[in-house]
Amino acid sequence: MGQEFGHHLEPLGGGARSEQEVRPMSWARADIQHRAAHGADPLADQLLVLGMCRIDGSEQLDVLTGALPVRARDLVMRHGVHASRGRIVDVQRLYVVTHPEATHHVDGLVGGWYDSHLTVRGLAQAERIAAFLRSSIPADARIQLVSSDLARTAQTAAVIGAALGIEAELDSDLREKSYGIAEGRPQAWLDERFAFPPAQGERLDHDPAIDGSETKRTWVERAHTAVARLERIEADYRVVVTHGGTANWVITAWMRIPVAACGYAAFKLPSGSVTILEEDDRFHNRTLVSLGKRAYDGEV
Known part of the structure; x- marks a missing residue:
């Protein structure tokens, strides 16, 4: 055999x-x-x-x-x-889900804290993501489901929760970066005014020159805080539903990468993607198993 x-x-x-x-x-x-x-x-x-x-x-x-x-x-x-x-090792799994297609995507608007909703296509994509998670997580496992409280992520989490038989906990610290007065405006408006961070020098506390916009440090710190909070709850499988930008900091928090080391860090995380991370029960190493794959495209 x-x-x-x-x-x-x-x-x-x-x-x-x-x-x-x-x-x-x-x-x-x-x-x-x-x-x-x-x-x-x-x-x-x-x-x-x-x-x-x-x-x-x-x-x-x-x-x-x-x-x-x-x-x-x-x-x-x-x-x-x-x-x-020579032994079978159990692992604790974390699934990081980025919300699928939302109205601000198709309308060409700045997202951030602008409370857009999933499109009809986005809802169908959420169903595919939920089906993937249902097929991946044992029915009798202890599951934790936490989501950003913005409508597009809460809608995604509701579809996933229905498939898993649990309710999502909403956490505003998992929101996307705030772009202040640019939110809900045409993306071109932001692109004309946004001050990009320098290649060298201060990046975490860089001022993007948009009134009300968060610095990268503030953004990363609140996402790390959200991950620390959810880890206080015992679970075998965790599902975090968030945004393409904030998902970066969910990953770094889980990998125990300190905020100070996130000035240059970035992952390619498209909308409607699933990232899989895990911790083994022997060395307690934390592994990035799969990054930014789309369940509805058959990538995971």
């Missing part, structure tokens, strides 16, 4: 194995078993082999998943199963 998935896997037969080496997969194993039993995914029964195999030596997840068929490897990644030194 081990040879089917590559030479790195060795069946657990003959010879004593410690309880730690054959530890069950917890949420992920149970959900994969459920999928196999109910025919929800024809690859799920293939993945059950992970519960009966160990890894030679100290190969990590990249070695293990590299030995699996591509679609099977994707399912392993989706369910947060790791292998480390």
